[in-house]
Amino acid sequence: MGHLLYTLGQVNKKTMHKYEQESKKLGKQSFMYAWILDETGEERSRGITMDVGQSKFETHTKIVTLLDAPGHKDFIPNMITGATQADVAILVVDATRGEFETGFEMEGQTREHALLVRSLGVNQLGVVVNKLDTVGWNQDRFQEIVGKLGTFLRQAGFRESDVTFVPCSGLTGINLVNPPTEEKLLEWYKGPTLLDVIDNFRAPERPITKPFRLSVNDIFKGTGSGFCISGRVETGLVETGDKVLVQPQNEMAVIKAVTIDDVHTSIAYAGDQVSVTLSGIEMQNVSVGYILCDTTQPIPVTSRFEARIVVFNIKVPITKGFSVILHHQSLSEQAVITKLVAQLHKSSGEVVKRRPRCLVKNSNAVVELTTSRPVCLELYRDVKELGRFMLRVGGVTIAAGLVTQIF
Numbered sequence: 049m050g051h052l053l054y055t056l057g058q059v060n061k062k063t064m065h066k067y068e069q070e071s072k073k074l075g076k077q078s079f080m081y082a083w084i085l086d087e088t089g090e091e092r093s094r095g096i097t098m099d100v101g102q103s104k105f106e107t108h109t110k111i112v113t114l115l116d117a118p119g120h121k122d123f124i125p126n127m128i129t130g131a132t133q134a135d136v137a138i139l140v141v142d143a144t145r146g147e148f149e150t151g152f153e154m155e156g157q158t159r160e161h162a163l164l165v166r167s168l169g170v171n172q173l174g175v176v177v178n179k180l181d182t183v184g185w186n187q188d189r190f191q192e193i194v195g196k197l198g199t200f201l202r203q204a205g206f207r208e209s210d211v212t213f214v215p216c217s218g219l220t221g222i223n224l225v226n227p228p229t230e231e232k233l234l235e236w237y238k239g240p241t242l243l244d245v246i247d248n249f250r251a252p253e254r255p256i257t258k259p260f261r262l263s264v265n266d267i268f269k270g271t272g273s274g275f276c277i278s279g280r281v282e283t284g285l286v287e288t289g290d291k292v293l294v295q296p297q298n299e300m301a302v303i304k305a306v307t308i309d310d311v312h313t314s315i316a317y318a319g320d321q322v323s324v325t326l327s328g329i330e331m332q333n334v335s336v337g338y339i340l341c342d343t344t345q346p347i348p349v350t351s352r353f354e355a356r357i358v359v360f361n362i363k364v365p366i367t368k369g370f371s372v373i374l375h376h377q378s379l380s381e382q383a384v385i386t387k388l389v390a391q392l393h394k395s396s397g398e399v400v401k402r403r404p405r406c407l408v409k410n411s412n413a414v415v416e417l418t419t420s421r422p423v424c425l426e427l428y429r430d431v432k433e434l435g436r437f438m439l440r441v442g443g444v445t446i447a448a449g450l451v452t453q454i455f
């Protein structure tokens with residue numbers, strides 16, 4: 049993605065030259081493009097993304113916000129933060145022999161990432177089959193990956209027509225932005241570049257007529273009075289001067305300023321990534337994961353709710369009293385599965401068993417959850433974006449869920 053941004057002119061030559069020199073000094077020159085999005089010293093020295101990097105670029109038909117999410121399994125909570133804000137996703141796999149296989153095995157991250165983005169509501173996917181230069185642009189290798197991953201993605205709930213595979217080399221830049229000149233690739237590939245794939249995504253519909261909700265992803269001191277929070281407007285719209293309710297804190301605040309991409313604006317709509325300056329509330333009373341919302345139609349706050357869950361490939365069956373971490377937007381909160389209400393048929397959704405003793409891998413169920421502190425949730429049928437969540441245990445995602453009832 050760093051190389052794509054550079055080719056699109058989003059990074060100036062001087063900065064790129066600096067990254068090249070500095071990465072060379074550390075013996076990590078091959079990471080010079082990764083440094084465009086990995087900005088912290090630790091990310092650069094370890095050579096991995098840890099937090100969500102954000103940047104912007106344009107295609108023929110769209111202005112795109114890129115959220116570069118970490119791939120390493122230690123940073124899945126950050127990846128979830130990125131994925132919950134995403135309309136579409138690009139899944140990058142390494143075509144090098146052995147590397148794709150490692151990522152695709154049971155414990156690898158390729159499956160988990162694909163399942164997570166699908167469970168979080170992303171249904172259009174571009175799959176970058178990267179590093180094809182390491183296998184001499186071999187068509188059979190590309191097809192092998194398309195075959196294996198394609199089958200898995202269909203099982204994960206992606207429609208075949210919504211998934212596009214694209215052969216690339218992030219290092220050399222081949223087939224990222226410009227049509228390839230590499231002879232070995234041209235022999236068999238006539239498809240889109242990565243930028244074309246992004247340009248061809250359908251723009252999602254924005255729920256701008258629903259009551260205002262903004263999920264807080266970051267909090268920081270601004271330059272003037274008050275402080276700033278950044279996040280995505282999930283539903284509705286927000287204007288400078290608006291009074292908003294900060295939940296679950298149940299405190300009022302005033303929007304002093306709204307900025308999108310560092311430019312002041314008076315109004316922001318559902319789907320916009322924004323920073324807003326808040327006043328009338330103490331900075332320490334706002335946390336990541338909180339929701340700013342409409343004062344007359346506030347978001348429900350609860351510690352007990354019912355949900356339909358899809359259980360992933362777990363080793364230990366889920367029983368009543370099971371402790372989990374609930375991931376909802378940017379929030380992670382301790383929770384307990386307090387009731388196993390019913391086990392459902394995987395495809396029809398009909399109840400196959402009431403009050404099951406346990407839930408095994410790959411099953412569907414209705415459960416009741418209790419969180420240790422109140423959280424902001426919506427019913428999935430009212431606001432999809434705020435009615436979804438993930439459950440994790442010991443660093444592993446065990447289930448994805450939809451809120452069906454709030455108590």
Ligand SMILES: Nc1nc2c(ncn2[C@@H]2O[C@H](COP(=O)(O)OP(=O)(O)OP(=O)(O)O)[C@@H](O)[C@H]2O)c(=O)[nH]1
Pocket residue numbers: 078079080081082095096097098117118119120140178179180181182216217218219220
């Ligand atoms: N040979 C080759 N190497 C590549 C290619 N793309 C990336 N690399 C190298 O792979 C390494 C990892 O690149 P990153 O961009 O940090 O990979 P990432 O997938 O973002 O990894 P995380 O930051 O952990 O999510 C760097 O040394 C890159 O130069 C490619 O197409 N061909």
